[in-house]
Amino acid sequence: MERIESTDVLVIGGGLAGERCAMEAAAAGLRVTILSLVPPRRSHSCAAQGGMQAALANCFMAEGDSPDLHFLDTVRGSDWGADQEVARIFADNAPIAVRELAHFGVPWTRVRPGPNQYHIKGEKVVIDEPAHKAGMIMHRDFGGTAKWRACYAAAGTGHAALYAVDGEVVRLGVDVRDRAEALSLVHDGGRCWGAVTRCLRSGRLGVTLARSTVIATGGYGRIYGQYTTNATINEGTGASLAMDTGLVPLGNMEAVQFHPTGLWPSGILVTEGCRGDGGYLLNREMERFMVELEPAKQELASRDVVSRHMMQQIIDGKGVDHPAGPHLWLDLRHLGVEHLTTKLREVFEICRDFLGIKPWEELIPVRPTQHYSMGGVRVNKDGEAYSLAGLYAAGEAACWDMHGFNRLGGNSLAETLVAGRIVGQKVAEMTRRVPLQVDTGTASEFLDRDRDRVRAWLERSGEGRSVYAIRDAIGEIMINKVGIFRTGSDLAEAVEELRALHDEVDRAVLGCKDPGVNPELSFALRLKGMARLALVTAMGASARTESRGAHCRVDFPDRDDANWLNRTLVRWGREDSDPDFEYEPVGLLDLPPGHRGYGKASHVEMTDTLDDYNGAVIDEQRRHGMRDPGQPVGSELKPGAWRDAEARAGIKAIGTGRSR
Amino acid sequence: MTARKLTFEIFRFNPEDPESEPRMQAFTLEEEPYMTLFRALNRIREEQDSGLQFDFSCRSAVCGSCGMMVNGRPTLACKTLTSDLAATVRLHPLPAFKLIGDLSVDTGTWFRAMAEQVGAWVHERAPFDPAAVEEPMDDELAAAIYESDRCIECGCCVASCGVANVRPGFVAPAGMNRIARFMMDPRDARADTDWFEVISDDDGVFGCIGLMACHDVCPKELPLLEVYAYLRRKALGTAFLRKG
Numbered sequence: 072m073e074r075i076e077s078t079d080v081l082v083i084g085g086g087l088a089g090e091r092c093a094m095e096a097a098a099a100g101l102r103v104t105i106l107s108l109v110p111p112r113r114s115h116s117c118a119a120q121g122g123m124q125a126a127l128a129n130c131f132m133a134e135g136d137s138p139d140l141h142f143l144d145t146v147r148g149s150d151w152g153a154d155q156e157v158a159r160i161f162a163d164n165a166p167i168a169v170r171e172l173a174h175f176g177v178p179w180t181r182v183r184p185g186p187n188q189y190h191i192k193g194e195k196v197v198i199d200e201p202a203h204k205a206g207m208i209m210h211r212d213f214g215g216t217a218k219w220r221a222c223y224a225a226a227g228t229g230h231a232a233l234y235a236v237d238g239e240v241v242r243l244g245v246d247v248r249d250r251a252e253a254l255s256l257v258h259d260g261g262r263c264w265g266a267v268t269r270c271l272r273s274g275r276l277g278v279t280l281a282r283s284t285v286i287a288t289g290g291y292g293r294i295y296g297q298y299t300t301n302a303t304i305n306e307g308t309g310a311s312l313a314m315d316t317g318l319v320p321l322g323n324m325e326a327v328q329f330h331p332t333g334l335w336p337s338g339i340l341v342t343e344g345c346r347g348d349g350g351y352l353l354n355r356e357m358e359r360f361m362v363e364l365e366p367a368k369q370e371l372a373s374r375d376v377v378s379r380h381m382m383q384q385i386i387d388g389k390g391v392d393h394p395a396g397p398h399l400w401l402d403l404r405h406l407g408v409e410h411l412t413t414k415l416r417e418v419f420e421i422c423r424d425f426l427g428i429k430p431w432e433e434l435i436p437v438r439p440t441q442h443y444s445m446g447g448v449r450v451n452k453d454g455e456a457y458s459l460a461g462l463y464a465a466g467e468a469a470c471w472d473m474h475g476f477n478r479l480g481g482n483s484l485a486e487t488l489v490a491g492r493i494v495g496q497k498v499a500e501m502t503r504r505v506p507l508q509v510d511t512g513t514a515s516e517f518l519d520r521d522r523d524r525v526r527a528w529l530e531r532s533g534e535g536r537s538v539y540a541i542r543d544a545i546g547e548i549m550i551n552k553v554g555i556f557r558t559g560s561d562l563a564e565a566v567e568e569l570r571a572l573h574d575e576v577d578r579a580v581l582g583c584k585d586p587g588v589n590p591e592l593s594f595a596l597r598l599k600g601m602a603r604l605a606l607v608t609a610m611g612a613s614a615r616t617e618s619r620g621a622h623c624r625v626d627f628p629d630r631d632d633a634n635w636l637n638r639t640l641v642r643w644g645r646e647d648s649d650p651d652f653e654y655e656p657v658g659l660l661d662l663p664p665g666h667r668g669y670g671k672a673s674h675v676e677m678t679d680t681l682d683d684y685n686g687a688v689i690d691e692q693r694r695h696g697m698r699d700p701g702q703p704v705g706s707e708l709k710p711g712a713w714r715d716a717e718a719r720a721g722i723k724a725i726g727t728g729r730s731r
Numbered sequence: 732m733t734a735r736k737l738t739f740e741i742f743r744f745n746p747e748d749p750e751s752e753p754r755m756q757a758f759t760l761e762e763e764p765y766m767t768l769f770r771a772l773n774r775i776r777e778e779q780d781s782g783l784q785f786d787f788s789c790r791s792a793v794c795g796s797c798g799m800m801v802n803g804r805p806t807l808a809c810k811t812l813t814s815d816l817a818a819t820v821r822l823h824p825l826p827a828f829k830l831i832g833d834l835s836v837d838t839g840t841w842f843r844a845m846a847e848q849v850g851a852w853v854h855e856r857a858p859f860d861p862a863a864v865e866e867p868m869d870d871e872l873a874a875a876i877y878e879s880d881r882c883i884e885c886g887c888c889v890a891s892c893g894v895a896n897v898r899p900g901f902v903a904p905a906g907m908n909r910i911a912r913f914m915m916d917p918r919d920a921r922a923d924t925d926w927f928e929v930i931s932d933d934d935g936v937f938g939c940i941g942l943m944a945c946h947d948v949c950p951k952e953l954p955l956l957e958v959y960a961y962l963r964r965k966a967l968g969t970a971f972l973r974k975g
Binding site: 249590 | 745846877
């Protein structure tokens with residue numbers, strides 16, 4: 072039996088961002104319902120390993136750190152694609168988020184006073200940790216940061232954080248529907264009123280009406296088929312839900328991160344903390360190639376830069392042969408048994424379970440692997456979706472947008488909790504102002520459409536390919552033609568081939584028509600959305616004729632601030648034949664575009680003055696559907712606050728481009 | 732060397748299908764190098780029977796979705812290499828949990844109920860102060876809490892437990908581990924006497940009959956034997972003090 076029910080706040084996705092958001096609404100006395108594909112503790116947040124960035128400045132190598140430096144690192148990491156206001160809100164609130172997790176019980180690794188041995192840039196060093204910081208939250212080094220900043224619980228940081236936050240969700244009595252998904256958003260053209268749902272125990276459809284709806288479904292890594300570190304559930308369902316409305320744009324879908332150290336060939340992640348703690352990358356000649364290529368940061372340049380150097384080694388024939396294709400080595404041998412079985416315990420377990428090796432004795436085969444979706448549902452700084460009231464997004468599903476074209480390691484865990492807190496507060500505030508005003512006819516209309524989709528899948532017969540064959544074909548195109556190095560000709564082919572596969576989804580035939588949940592039908596209902604996400608990712612990459620962060624066009628190698636200092640927005644309703652691409656300014660520029668301090672040094676300078684650029688931002692973004700944010704929560708842009716931050720911390724300033 | 736031909740005998744039953752009857756069904760596959768049960772089961776579903784139900788998510792032994800009985804022993808399927816198994820592999824769903832279909836069971840409902848039963852969250856001593864720095868904690872203690880916190884709630888210990896299989900209210904090894912984790916956490920306000928109410932009956936530590944299969948099957952190698960001993964000691968100590 073289908074049923075229509077109502078709640079105050081519907082959160083789609085039970086990972087860290089969704090649950091942290093749900094906590095705020097529940098604590099404010101609202102009824103909250105979470106839909107989660109899996110029991111929430113199995114969400115992909117649990118797989119985050121190495122750390123969560125927050126400038127607590129607790130250990131010796133973190134001395135002088137500040138949210139100002141965290142802001143600078145994040146904006147440079149983004150290759151100036153980030154919304155700097157959001158980066159500032161984030162950096163200022165990350166310390167609160169980490170300390171709040173300590174309050175919820177996360178067993179953060181703590182500072183051990185006295186002599187501690189570390190590996191820094193290939194050297195074994197002993198550092199005296201200060202006595203007055205004894206027992207404070209410890210940091211480890213990560214890529215693209217000026218200071219040691221990543222707070223961690225061994226290599227199970229995401230797991231510990233997720234269990235602590237889910238404990239709070241249980242305490243607050245939040246109604247969690249595990250094994251449930253949303254098939255469509257219910258909306259009246261101006262406001263979102265919940266979603267059509269499907270139970271993954273019984274296959275039954277229903278509608279959950281809500282005064283506010285939050286998308287927190289994580290990334291779309293699985294459009295890269297098996298070439299991803301992501302869990303099998305990271306199919307971009309939230310981005311699809313939003314795009315299907317035809318109203319809400321997705322931002323920067325072409326901004327896709329490749330993590331340098333996916334295990335080869337399984338794609339399982341091994342944390343950046345391995346390199347943060349002193350691990351090396353080696354080629355077939357056992358050379359530490361990163362030392363020469365990136366003298367300043369070595370293995371700890373940003374992920375986009377390290378991944379490109381690694382792929383270039385492989386292209387240059389310096390990869391190690393393997394039946395599935397060449398790879399490189401991650402060398403952790405010098406870190407020793409003690410460190411690898413405690414501070415990097417989860418990495419040791421992965422090596423033992425999936426490779427049958429001891430990482431203190433043998434090398435680990437790695438290759439850059441799709442890892443993170445910088446793109447997602449475009450929202451304002453309060454987390455409100457463009458162009459559709461009552462809809463919010465947070466975490467990896469959102470394009471908030473603090474990561475721009477490259478996310479720094481450890482910034483995503485921190486984002487889920489900072490955004491969850493801030494967006495959750497806004498959701499609580501706004502929900503109280505909005506009575507549920509939707510007629511059941513609207514709900515029934517959306518329900519009927521989804522019932523028809525289900526029926527069409529079950530009734531179709533013929534000679535079509537299987538949904539799995541189409542999924543695999545999409546993945547091969549994405550990794551081979553929309554991967555780390557991109558060219559106009561590859562992308563044009565990818566767009567054509569993905570378009571054909573997108574059309575073919577409607578001819579695919581199911582092998583299983585059994586009643587109940589039917590795993591093949593569940594996947595089939597998501598496949599069209601995945602094909603649509605893959606296509607707009609490829610089209611966005613094809614249109615963007617520059618290289619910025621993780622988007623690397625071999626045929627347009629420079630970052631082009633004259634023409635492309637902007638964010639891609641794409642809208643594509645389910646019934647529309649073609650997607651519609653537009654571009655908006657990235658946001659207010661506080662740190663002027665310049666050199667990141669690693670990677671390629673040259674770029675095309677912007678032609679507008681900073682004042683002209685900044686003067687047009689708000690009106691331009693409004694024109695593209697941005698909803699005016701309310702009073703800022705947590706923090707706001709502090710123009711120029713970064714100016715002396717590096718000098719104060721004793722860091723030689725790197726290129727910050729032109730000043731005003 | 733020619734690849735082995737593997738036979739998978741898999742429990743089948745779809746409770747949502749009135750025509751479905753519980754049965755075992757055999758599938759054959761050619762073995763691949765480094766083949767895990769994640770790979771094998773997905774190949775069977777995608778190539779031979781697309782209705783086959785099972786659960787995987789992270790496929791890297793951290794999410795706990797894929798607990799199942801492999802040749803009668805509960806374990807995580809994703810990290811089970813076929814090369815470690817004989818050519819015939821028998822797969823059943825975990826007992827003690829409600830069956831959803833085939834190899835898929837409802838661990839979510841069980842673990843949520845357990846979390847509510849033991850109060851599996853830090854019972855705060857004072858509200859969080861966003862302006863304050865964190866309370867210091869000795870790193871040794873943090874590491875000890877982390878050791879227990881590593882449980883991924885896969886349900887293997889529950890499935891292996893002679894008591895949990897017959898007594899639905901029993902907190903089971905995972906629940907006892909959860910209790911021990913919060914008991915040793917100084918941030919939690921609950922005193923030993925508060926815990927006494929939670930653990931000192933047949934649904935708690937005195938329900939355990941000490942078979943300790945849980946300790947042997949835990950895929951994360953949690954020291955469940957020590958957890959059990961710790962809780963017995965705590966409960967007896969508290970009982971003694973109460974009497975005294």
